[in-house]
Each structure stands twice: as C-alpha cells, then as structure tokens.
Amino acid sequence: MILIYSHTTSPRLQYSCNFIFKELLGIDFTITIDSEEFRNYEGVKINYSNQQFQFSTFTITPHSLLFEIEIKAQQINCFENKGYKAFFKIADADFPFDIFAATFYLLSRYEEYLPHIKDMYGRYAHKNSLAFKEGFLQLPLINIGTRDFALELQKKYSIFNVQFNPELSRRTTFNFVPTYDIDIAFSYKHKGLLRNIGGFLKSPSLQRIKILLGLQKDSFDAYHWLNDLHQQNKLQPIYFFLVAEKNSHYDKNILPHKDAMWQLIKLHAKKYLLGIHPSWQSGDKPQLLKEEINWLSEVVNDEVPKSQHQKIYLSRQHYIRFNLPEGYQKLIEAGITDDYSMGYGSINGFRASVASSFFWYDLQLEQQTNLRIHPFCFMDANSFYEQQFSAGQAYEEMMQYYKICKEVNGTLITIWHNNFLGTAKEFDGWREVYEEFIRVVRREW
Known part of the structure; x- marks a missing residue:
C-alpha cells in the first residue's frame, strides 16, 4: 500500500489518486494529514504537500487545483517530458509535474465546464481542447504519464514493483x-412506400428497385x-x-x-x-x-x-x-x-x-x-x-x-x-x- 501525505484532503484528490493507483496500477493507497503517521510509515510514501521532511520520501509539489472548490480558468503551460506533453510543471521534486492535478483536469473534462465555443451541432468543439491545441489528442496522455510515474516510484522504492501486473487489476491488460x-x-428496405418513392424521385436508383424487389441484398x-x-x-x-x-x-x-x-x-x-x-x-x-x-x-x-x-x-x-x-x-x-x-x-x-x-x-x-x-x-x-x-x-x-x-x-x-x-x-x-x-x-x- 502507498501512503500519501497531504496538508488536507479533498474529493478531487481522492478521485485522482483512486484512478491512478487503484484503476490503472491496481494497488491500494491511503491519504493522511497526520505527519507523524507519515513519518513512521515504512512502506512507499508520497509527500503531496509543500512541507519538507528530513526523511526519505517521494515528493510531488501540489498545484492548487485539487484543493479548490470553484471552477475557473487555469493557467496551463505545456512542456516536453520524455517525448510527450505535460503541464502543471514543478521544480525540485521527484516527478516533473503534478500528475494528480493534471490527471484530474483531463479526466473530469474541466475545460468543458468553462466558457467555450460550440460546434454546429451544439457540442463542445474539439478545437477548444488543450489536447488539440497542444497536439496530444492522439495520445492517451494519462496512461503514458502514469506509466512513467510508476517507473519513477520504482527507482525510489525497490519494494514498489508493480510492472503493470495483470494479476493486480483487471484494467491493466490490453x-x-x-x-x-x-x-x-437499412438503406432502402422496411422504410415504407412514401419514403422510398420520395427517395427515388430525389435520386433515381436501379439498385433501390432491385433491393425492394428482393433481387439484391440491402446495401x-x-x-x-x-x-x-x-x-x-x-x-x-x-x-x-x-x-x-x-x-x-x-x-x-x-x-x-x-x-x-x-x-x-x-x-x-x-x-x-x-x-x-x-x-x-x-x-x-x-x-x-x-x-x-x-x-x-x-x-x-x-x-x-x-x-x-x-x-x-x-x-x-x-x-x-x-x-x-x-x-x-x-x-x-x-x-x-x-x-x-x-x-x-x-x-x-x-x-x-x-x-x-x-x-x-x-x-x-x-x-x-x-x-x-x-x-x-x-x-x-x-x-x-x-x-x-x-x-x-x-x-x-x-x-x-x-x-x-x-x-x-x-x-x-x-x-x-x-x-x-x-x-x-x-x-x-x-x-x-x-x-x-x-x-x-x-x-x-
């Protein structure tokens, strides 16, 4: 099990961690706000706070997103990380970006709640999205980032050896x-006489006649x-x-x-x-x-x-x-x-x-x-x-x-x-x- 320390918890943080650890990696986790419990824990532990500890821990400096309760425009600057885009960059940490906040932003479709232009069908237009603008729409960025995150945890803790083991979670296999x-x-069959007459007058077709007469299979x-x-x-x-x-x-x-x-x-x-x-x-x-x-x-x-x-x-x-x-x-x-x-x-x-x-x-x-x-x-x-x-x-x-x-x-x-x-x-x-x-x-x- 992984123990995560945070100065406070929230439904957003719980949701993001649940998806990353339980859904993708198939491992359990607990979030604590007790620094002594965190200090005394002997397993894999992640410090998701601005507090600095004198003992070894995997540190991720948190973005404010997971501790907010309103929906507002977020300042997002993408950067290259191991050949793919990432955002919510952090320095002096064990991972280059806040994977918990980035995952939540993408998974919750946060940007679709913000003011945006709709397409001709009244839908959220893909051109509004960060993925389209930054060129990563064709990539499952969360899966890729989680894979790299797990590898970094393994480097820090030899006891952490997930390897995306199929036995750990039903969702870790392709x-x-x-x-x-x-x-x-059907193209012509079972549409009724009036619809077929109207369709034929609009676009005469020998194929339509053959299909309706049973001489040819419906296309x-x-x-x-x-x-x-x-x-x-x-x-x-x-x-x-x-x-x-x-x-x-x-x-x-x-x-x-x-x-x-x-x-x-x-x-x-x-x-x-x-x-x-x-x-x-x-x-x-x-x-x-x-x-x-x-x-x-x-x-x-x-x-x-x-x-x-x-x-x-x-x-x-x-x-x-x-x-x-x-x-x-x-x-x-x-x-x-x-x-x-x-x-x-x-x-x-x-x-x-x-x-x-x-x-x-x-x-x-x-x-x-x-x-x-x-x-x-x-x-x-x-x-x-x-x-x-x-x-x-x-x-x-x-x-x-x-x-x-x-x-x-x-x-x-x-x-x-x-x-x-x-x-x-x-x-x-x-x-x-x-x-x-x-x-x-x-x-x-």
Missing part, C-alpha cells in the same frame, strides 16, 4: 472492444457478415440501437414498431450486449430517453422469462451529442450506468486523454458518480466525413491507436456503423480494411 451504432439499419445489411467476423475472432462486441418513435432530420432509423426492426434487435440481443443510442430528439425532450430505454428493454426481453430479463444500462449518444454536466446527469437519472460517448464526433482521438474506463466526476456537485465512462478513440464517420480519409488511411489510423493502446495496456474502443460495412459503393474498401484490422489485432492480442 483489451479491444468493437462497438456499432445502428442508426440507419446496409452487414449483420450476418459481422456475426461471422465476431465468431471467427472470438470477439464480444456491443451494439447501440437508435429506437426513436418517429423520424426527424437527425433520427432516420427504421421505426421501432416495425417487425423488421423488432426482429433485428432480438437477433442481436440473443448473442451480444446491447445499449441505447439516444435519439437526437431525446436531447431536446429528456422524457423521451426513458421511453426509448423502456422500449428497447421490451424488445430485448420479449418472450424471455422475467427472471432472465436484461436491463438496458449502456448508452452512446447519437451524433455524440452531449454537454457537461447536464448530459451525464440525464443518463444517471434514466438508470444508465455505463456510457460510451466520450470522444468527439468531429475528429478521432482521446477526448479525455485516456485509454481506460473511469467513473465520471461531476464538477458541479464536486463528487464522483457511479456512471462509468468508456472512451472511444476511433469512429469510421470521423475518418470518412470529417478527416476525409481513404479506407487505407483509416486503416493506418486504427493501427496507430491499436499500437498505443496496447503499449499502455489500455482499452481500444472503436465505433463502426453498419452502412460502412455493407456493400454500398460509397464505402468501397472500408469493409475489407476493417476485416484486416480485426485479424491483425486478434492475431497479436
């Missing part, structure tokens, strides 16, 4: 979680192919279904009461973990979120004994549309315990600068919540529409994220949509690069 957003289940239907891919590579994916009761400009899925949608959800519920993909409309009308969760639960548990009913507790926002803290507070109120929205809908990268799941800290209430956040770093739509990558460039991008996540024993979460993995000519080559990526990861994992 993991890959493929996830899918089903927000346009967005990649479900059986994906199932085979998962079975062959022994993967446990997560599917997020959009089940808006009515269509809108941003909600264009097959309506949930249609038998085709009902059967599609039931088919996947038998094999995989399912989550809600809250509609755009639910962002404006919070009561819709609970209705959509209840409807999805009804389908998943149809014809299943009550004792075996599955609860819908996973979510990912449609268009990654959410703002803090309201967005996550609404999820908690609706009974969601795990959210997969932490990333940008405009660029790939690590929005929270981490490749591991974590509990959300509500800065407004100054407390850790029970909502676990699972950050993603790659989404097909970002590569294609926003970054305008080719399929080959997207493959290289995925490989970069795979390598860095594996290097820090993190979790790689990717987002794909069924339309990218079907047979639509617009996405020629994307199915093939995804299949190759899966094979490489599975072979090396």
